[in-house]
Amino acid sequence: MMIPNGxxxxxxxxxGRQLAMTMARLVIKATQPDEAVRSRLRDVYANDAMALLQVGQTVAIEFATIAAANGYWRT
Amino acid sequence: MMIPNGxxxxxxxxxGRQLAMTMARLVIKATQPDEAVRSRLRDVYANDAMALLQVGQTVAIEFATIAAANGYWRT
Amino acid sequence: MMIPNGxxxxxxxxxGRQLAMTMARLVIKATQPDEAVRSRLRDVYANDAMALLQVGQTVAIEFATIAAANGYWRT
Amino acid sequence: MMIPNGxxxxxxxxxGRQLAMTMARLVIKATQPDEAVRSRLRDVYANDAMALLQVGQTVAIEFATIAAANGYWRT
Amino acid sequence: MMIPNGxxxxxxxxxGRQLAMTMARLVIKATQPDEAVRSRLRDVYANDAMALLQVGQTVAIEFATIAAANGYWRT
Amino acid sequence: MMIPNGxxxxxxxxxGRQLAMTMARLVIKATQPDEAVRSRLRDVYANDAMALLQVGQTVAIEFATIAAANGYWRT
Known part of the structure; x- marks a missing residue:
C-alpha cells in the first residue's frame, strides 16, 4: 500500500501534512522492503543535516499535490 | 516503452502512485539498458540514504503530474 | 503539530513566507524529535553553504503551495 | 535545436515521455557541445546511481510541462 | 522582513526576477542572521559551480510563484 | 538585466527554451559578476556530469514557467 485510505x-x-510524510515514507519502504536496512538508514536521515533537508523537500513536494487535491482546504 | 498502458x-x-514509481524506473532503464549494471546500481539505491531520498523526490514529482491528470481522483 | 493554526x-x-519557513522546520522536527540533535544539526545548516541553499529551496517549494492557497494575495 | 518539431x-x-528525455538531453548538448566529452560523461551518468536518479528527476520535470501542454492526453 | 514591499x-x-533573487537571499539571511558568517558563505557560493547552480534553481522556483502571481505579465 | 526583452x-x-537557458545563465551572472571566475566555473559545469545534470534541471524549471506564460504555444 502506497497511500493510506486510498x-x-x-x-x-x-x-494533509501527515499524509505527505506518510506517502514519502512509503516510497522508501517500497524501494527498500527490508525493515532492518531501513532502520539503519533512518539513523542516517535523522542525524545528517543534508539528509534531513532532503526529507523536508520531498514532503514539501508531496504536500503541494495533496493541497491542490483538497482545494487548499479554503472553505 | 516508457508508460505502461500508454x-x-x-x-x-x-x-497512480504505482504508475509514478514505474515511470521513474523506466527512465532509469532507458538511460542504462544493461540489466546487470542496473541490478548493481539498485543495490546502491536501496542501501544509501541520500539515494533512497532522491528516489522519493522523483516519485513525488511524477505523481504530481499523474494526480493532476486524474483530477486528483476527487469524485 | 505540523501546521500552526491548522x-x-x-x-x-x-x-505566508513565515509560515513556509515554519512548516519546513516542523518536518525536520517530526523526523528528528530530539532537540539536542536538532540543535547540533542547526549549527551545520547555518554554517554550510549547500545546506543553507537547500533550506532556501525547500522554503521556496512550501511557499509556492501557500501562495497558491491564498490566491497570491492579489486583492 | 532544443525542441524537435518545435x-x-x-x-x-x-x-511525450520520449520528448521529455530528448529535451533534457538537448540542454546537456547545448551546454557541452563537444561530442567526445559528452560521450565520456554519458558513461558516468549511466553507471552512477545518483547521476541516474538526477536524470530521472529532470525528465520528470520536463514531462510535467509537456503533460500540461497536452491537457494530459485526457480525451 | 522576508518580502520587500510585502x-x-x-x-x-x-x-519579478529581482524579487525572486531577493526572496531567496532573505531566507538565507533569516536562517543565518550573522552577517560575518553569511559574507564568508557568499564567497563559497560565488566560487563553487554546484552552489551557484543551486542558487539558480532556487531562484527559478521562487520566480515560478511570482510569475503565476502576476498572471505572467501577459497584458 | 535578468530577462532579455523584458x-x-x-x-x-x-x-522559449532558449530564453530558459538565458534566464538560468543570467542568475549565475548576477550572483558571480566576475567574468574570469564564471569562465573558470563554466569549465567545471561543462565537464562534470552532476553539474551538467543540475544545469538541465534548472532549465527545466525555468522552461515550465515560460511555457505556462505562453499557454504552451498551443494555437
Whole structure:
C-alpha cells in the first residue's frame, strides 16, 4: 500500500501534512522492503543535516499535490 | 516503452502512485539498458540514504503530474 | 503539530513566507524529535553553504503551495 | 535545436515521455557541445546511481510541462 | 522582513526576477542572521559551480510563484 | 538585466527554451559578476556530469514557467 485510505482528500491541512510524510515514507519502504536496512538508514536521515533537508523537500513536494487535491482546504 | 498502458489515467490514487514509481524506473532503464549494471546500481539505491531520498523526490514529482491528470481522483 | 493554526491561509505574503519557513522546520522536527540533535544539526545548516541553499529551496517549494492557497494575495 | 518539431504537443503520453528525455538531453548538448566529452560523461551518468536518479528527476520535470501542454492526453 | 514591499506583484518580469533573487537571499539571511558568517558563505557560493547552480534553481522556483502571481505579465 | 526583452512571451517553444537557458545563465551572472571566475566555473559545469545534470534541471524549471506564460504555444 502506497497511500493510506486510498485517497488524497483529508479533513484538514494538518492531516494533509501527515499524509505527505506518510506517502514519502512509503516510497522508501517500497524501494527498500527490508525493515532492518531501513532502520539503519533512518539513523542516517535523522542525524545528517543534508539528509534531513532532503526529507523536508520531498514532503514539501508531496504536500503541494495533496493541497491542490483538497482545494487548499479554503472553505 | 516508457508508460505502461500508454496513459496517465488510473482508477485510484494507489494505482497512480504505482504508475509514478514505474515511470521513474523506466527512465532509469532507458538511460542504462544493461540489466546487470542496473541490478548493481539498485543495490546502491536501496542501501544509501541520500539515494533512497532522491528516489522519493522523483516519485513525488511524477505523481504530481499523474494526480493532476486524474483530477486528483476527487469524485 | 505540523501546521500552526491548522491553515494555509495568511493575511499577507510576509506571513505566508513565515509560515513556509515554519512548516519546513516542523518536518525536520517530526523526523528528528530530539532537540539536542536538532540543535547540533542547526549549527551545520547555518554554517554550510549547500545546506543553507537547500533550506532556501525547500522554503521556496512550501511557499509556492501557500501562495497558491491564498490566491497570491492579489486583492 | 532544443525542441524537435518545435512543439510540445504529442499524439500520446508515450511520445511525450520520449520528448521529455530528448529535451533534457538537448540542454546537456547545448551546454557541452563537444561530442567526445559528452560521450565520456554519458558513461558516468549511466553507471552512477545518483547521476541516474538526477536524470530521472529532470525528465520528470520536463514531462510535467509537456503533460500540461497536452491537457494530459485526457480525451 | 522576508518580502520587500510585502507583495508578490511587480510591474515587470524583470522586477519579478529581482524579487525572486531577493526572496531567496532573505531566507538565507533569516536562517543565518550573522552577517560575518553569511559574507564568508557568499564567497563559497560565488566560487563553487554546484552552489551557484543551486542558487539558480532556487531562484527559478521562487520566480515560478511570482510569475503565476502576476498572471505572467501577459497584458 | 535578468530577462532579455523584458518578457516571458516568445513566438515559439524553441525560443522559449532558449530564453530558459538565458534566464538560468543570467542568475549565475548576477550572483558571480566576475567574468574570469564564471569562465573558470563554466569549465567545471561543462565537464562534470552532476553539474551538467543540475544545469538541465534548472532549465527545466525555468522552461515550465515560460511555457505556462505562453499557454504552451498551443494555437
Amino acid at each position: 485517497s488524497l482528500i483529508t479533513a484538514t491541512p494538518e492531516e | 496513459s496517465l489515467i488510473t482508477a485510484t490514487p494507489e494505482e | 491553515s494555509l491561509i495568511t493575511a499577507t505574503p510576509e506571513e | 512543439s510540445l504537443i504529442t499524439a500520446t503520453p508515450e511520445e | 507583495s508578490l506583484i511587480t510591474a515587470t518580469p524583470e522586477e | 518578457s516571458l512571451i516568445t513566438a515559439t517553444p524553441e525560443e
